[in-house]
Amino acid sequence: MGRVVDVVVTVGQIAQLLNTPSPANAQVQVTGLNTLEEATESELSFCGAEAYVRKLSSTRAAAVIVPRRLKIPAGVRVALLVVEDADLAMAQVLERFAPPVPRPAPGVDRSARIDPSAVLGNDIAIGPNVVVGAGSRLGDGCILHAGVYIGQDVMLGDGCEFFPGVIVRERITIGNRVIIHAGSVLGTDGFGYRWDGHRHVKIPQIGTIIIEDEVEIGSCVCIDRAKFSTTRIGFGTKIDNLVQIGHNVVVGPHCIIVGQAGLAGSAKLGTGVVLGGQTAVRDHVTIGDAAMAAACAAIADDVEPKAVVSGMPALPHRQSLREQAALRRLPDLVVQVRKLQEEVESLRKGISP
């Protein structure tokens, strides 16, 4: 972990942070977190589920965070930090140990190419080889890591951070505190052609993209500009790596879109929708608020609010499970039906005169 291990706190300080009684070894110093197996005497660890409880006997960790609901077997000697909300506690501890993200030096790197007509806010940091096009505007506190490309007439709110190699093409509007991870591309033409009898002719894609506040976008994500009007990602939505968002897609606020999911053109997600990894959403499909799709679901029809769907094609999850259970028995069923046919045939012969 190199120069990172600068954070040193005591077990007691962690207990205080988590608002839980301090164990006997309160004065022991810890420098980070690790798994139950790998933690050293100067690291904390975490045990969130029954499945891992047996590891509590052998861990060398200085102390282990456990949720109150977890049943701890007798004989466990490691110091425990018992909390109500284990996820929250983990997040708090991670924040405590989080090393600062290395960022470009304040100001504009000498190798960056900022168009004279671009407007830069205060307290910005622009790294090597960044390009910012004509008419673009960066809000206060924006950070553009090395090699970021911002096209013409792109509007960024305050506090955005784009990691190396992010590409944002022309005429895109991005809100405040938006994070885009390395290698993602916003603003490619939507995928649209018409056949003129001889070849596919490109349909101009003249629309734009709006990314609302507090959206986070992973690496190698592609978000296409609208044919006309707007491709939109709603407030606080989080998108994982390698996701494809087609033209005119509208994603509501607070959605979670897991890695390698794909949303075809004009798909529409409500508020708080969760799409598992490798999910596919057909063009023009609407997914209601708080609906969830399991990983690899292939969604070809509209999904009701709060529905849970899975499978290919995606069905209500219970139906999917029932069909899968039946499918497990299908080979036997085929045999049973053949046997039934024979029996019925023999019965028929038996009663025929």
Added chain:
Amino acid sequence: MGRVVDVVVTVGQIAQLLNTPSPANAQVQVTGLNTLEEATESELSFCGAEAYVRKLSSTRAAAVIVPRRLKIPAGVRVALLVVEDADLAMAQVLERFAPPVPRPAPGVDRSARIDPSAVLGNDIAIGPNVVVGAGSRLGDGCILHAGVYIGQDVMLGDGCEFFPGVIVRERITIGNRVIIHAGSVLGTDGFGYRWDGHRHVKIPQIGTIIIEDEVEIGSCVCIDRAKFSTTRIGFGTKIDNLVQIGHNVVVGPHCIIVGQAGLAGSAKLGTGVVLGGQTAVRDHVTIGDAAMAAACAAIADDVEPKAVVSGMPALPHRQSLREQAALRRLPDLVVQVRKLQEEVESLRKGISP
């Protein structure tokens, strides 16, 4: 839309462009297109299907393009532009309003690194931080946006446009008017190893790639170089974002490959093949001319010309539908068979002496 709204035309001029009678409000000025819901009084809109006809009553659009075949309910007051071919009309109007794509200044940016042995055509535009390797040649009118990398001995025809961050490795031949969108990579080694008893040993991938004229390639697409011989993308084929094309794949002309599809090594597509999003094509599979695969199809066997396939594994689409319909009834079928077994058993007992 920033500085884009410079295009102002009248409804009458649009009618003329579409070769259709002008509505009464011919003199009204319009500045763009939008959806039926979002269009303002100075925007055009479009209604292509029955499903949206009801929105015609409430739209504020200056005029709406509709195909002649669409049945317009009485009482619709918005001005209509009635056309034969709605897709063509849309494309024409989009072209009319399309803002120019921002491009690097003519010539070679001072930060670009062009090898002295590279040959550049006339009227080229090469942006910041571009690299062009030894022995490469760019045809007339080529545009390389910021950060494009062209390796050694790469041949580009006339009128190609590569968006920011495109990477084309050595010894690749690209035709005329080829568009490659931001972040795509051409020329990575094909994925090939042999096990020597101790480890996977890399098999050299010494072949090349040929991209024919008028191909368009989306963002974050990977096209691998051949093991030997050539990976080839045919004339006028269009490839969406995040598509994987393995080594020695041959894609015919006029194909459409939708986002996140993957073609394994030596797969072969005929002319005019359409692959839906997230389609998978097994290595060495051949797909016939004009065949189509629905989204998420997993194609493990050759596909006949003009066939339509879907599902995993991909089957003829009608069969797929029939099986899916039967699968919906499978849980009931299991119950029915159990009941039949009981009935047959009871019948047998009934007639046995």
Added chain:
Amino acid sequence: MGRVVDVVVTVGQIAQLLNTPSPANAQVQVTGLNTLEEATESELSFCGAEAYVRKLSSTRAAAVIVPRRLKIPAGVRVALLVVEDADLAMAQVLERFAPPVPRPAPGVDRSARIDPSAVLGNDIAIGPNVVVGAGSRLGDGCILHAGVYIGQDVMLGDGCEFFPGVIVRERITIGNRVIIHAGSVLGTDGFGYRWDGHRHVKIPQIGTIIIEDEVEIGSCVCIDRAKFSTTRIGFGTKIDNLVQIGHNVVVGPHCIIVGQAGLAGSAKLGTGVVLGGQTAVRDHVTIGDAAMAAACAAIADDVEPKAVVSGMPALPHRQSLREQAALRRLPDLVVQVRKLQEEVESLRKGISP
């Protein structure tokens, strides 16, 4: 193939390389390899399977490498190079003809930005626009192609080669002879949030990544840093393009992960696991040594060592095949059961008094 055709050897020399008797045309010069159809009189070719044997009659190749087990029909006139291990022979010949990979000039390009605190080994080659952050260390013989980004405190062993545009973020450790292809991103934050009642709050991802010796990573691959502890790719593992590796994933040595596969957080692969293209692995799933997953498998549960799984959800491959075979018959089965119901009904009536 441009300036590549510098390698000229005779058929006899190739026979010697492959340790096989030389054909009669030993003195004929060859300049490369090609397919049976496309090979010219000065090229070698290869015939590995029965399916292609008929092409031996019409090929123009100077000589064809064939495995001893292949039955050659009478009348084949082309010179044959008969070998025991055709894959090995192919690899040897490809190595013989492999053109050198173009690399940056030795030393550090003047446009590269190397932090003064970074430590560079001997015989390195760093191309244009490369960035190397503070505290990072490159072993001997490392090659960073144009536009590579190395963050702070990144440790590289000896002999690594990173192709254009590769991004390696801070605090990552990479072993010896690791190859990363263009456009891949290592070190993005893992995808983790907690809902605080109002919005998704980012959970800090403070861990790191270890890439062991002789790993090869394709293009546009994303490997996320661990939440805490380490995301790890084992010795000699090979990863194809567009693969997603989530936080805290542990991949054992000698694995093969084919294009567009996705491994969710904390998934664990043993030694020598093979994942087909577009495979999905659920979070926290463990896959045993030498297990294999067919393309498009959706792995939701642990997989035993040496097991072969396929389908969605992934099942033991034989069971998957049996179910698929039964599913092909399901539409007929539905009809058969309906008929049986009628027959049983009619039987019941027939025997009722």
